[in-house]
Amino acid sequence: MNDDDIAGSDGLIAITMELSTEVLEAFQSTGDRWEERINAALKDWLKHHNPSDVKI
Structure with missing residues (x-):
């Protein structure tokens, strides 16, 4: 299956x-369309x- x-x-x-919680609250505090801002930030x-360079 592809995209x-x-x-x-x-x-x-x-x-x-x-x-x-920190990330969610930061984006939600920006108001409507916060989900779109997460996508734009990413x-x-x-x-x-x-x-793959992110260490977890």
Whole structure:
């Protein structure tokens, strides 16, 4: 299955994920469309970083 099989017409895929309270509250405090801001922040981060480099 590729992204075209599950993505909506807007190119977004609905998922369930866990965020820290700190991150969630920071984005929710920005008001409506906070979920879109999380996506925008992650897309911007990907321009300069590689997810596999994140140490967890």
